[in-house]
Amino acid sequence: MKNDPILRVYETFAGIQGESTRAGMPCFFIRLSGCPLRCAWCDTLKARPFQAGHDRLVSSLVREAVESGIPLVEVTGGEPLAQENTPELCRQLLSAGLRVLMETNGAEDCTVLPEGVIRIIDMKPPSSGESKKMLKKNFQTLRPCDEVKFVICDRRDYDFARSALAEFRLADQTPNILFSPAFGTMDMPKLCEWILRDRLPVRINLQFHKIIWGADAEGV
Numbered sequence: 203m204k205n206d207p208i209l210r211v212y213e214t215f216a217g218i219q220g221e222s223t224r225a226g227m228p229c230f231f232i233r234l235s236g237c238p239l240r241c242a243w244c245d246t247l248k249a250r251p252f253q254a255g256h257d258r259l260v261s262s263l264v265r266e267a268v269e270s271g272i273p274l275v276e277v278t279g280g281e282p283l284a285q286e287n288t289p290e291l292c293r294q295l296l297s298a299g300l301r302v303l304m305e306t307n308g309a310e311d312c313t314v315l316p317e318g319v320i321r322i323i324d325m326k327p328p329s330s331g332e333s334k335k336m337l338k339k340n341f342q343t344l345r346p347c348d349e350v351k352f353v354i355c356d357r358r359d360y361d362f363a364r365s366a367l368a369e370f371r372l373a374d375q376t377p378n379i380l381f382s383p384a385f386g387t388m389d390m391p392k393l394c395e396w397i398l399r400d401r402l403p404v405r406i407n408l409q410f411h412k413i414i415w416g417a418d419a420e421g422v
């Protein structure tokens with residue numbers, strides 16, 4: 203088949219959206235292999251090596267997503283934008299009539315994606331050890347449909363997220379700014395208290411997949 207590139211895929215599965223404004227919805231996940239970052243609390247360690255998983259044709263991934271019968275598909279990782287054929291996968295998923303979400307780590311250029319893809323961009327806070335690798339352009343070119351997520355472990359992470367909110371005028375670009383208390387680490391009432399005290403225009407985002415399947419559930 204013409205234009206049928208290959209992607210390294212760790213796994214595909216039908217699951218429940220864990221961390222976005224669509225949390226709780228059935229979703230078909232395509233988890234690509236490989237990530238150049240080394241977040242201290244990475245919860246997808248098995249998918250992080252670029253050699254993990256196996257090669258798949260883009261056409262077979264699209265067929266599987268369509269046959270799942272779930273109209274919502276998320277491309278995740280690892281870091282999906284670390285593979286050059288990911289935009290083509292997204293183009294073909296969109297052409298198949300699916301709603302496409304992209305969960306990405308903030309360090310790769312999101313503007314390579316087709317217009318119809320909804321970006322869920324993780325801005326890595328200091329506790330990750332990777333906050334300096336964030337690509338500013340990603341946070342200056344958001345659309346109202348896009349989402350920015352901060353996984354918050356402690357007060358330092360909260361202060362970082364609050365500063366980013368102001369620096370990039372995130373809430374002027376999208377209503378979907380998510381503060382996600384790190385499961386089992388961040389005291390949730392405390393985070394709510396800080397947000398309320400500062401009157402931040404953000405939304406608390408619980409890690410649904412960990413609540414449902416336990417603390418060891420992999421990130422989505």
Ligand code: SF4
Pocket residue numbers: 237238239240241243244245246247250279280281307
């Ligand atoms: S960006 Fe995601 S996959 Fe990569 S190291 Fe961080 S948590 Fe793990």
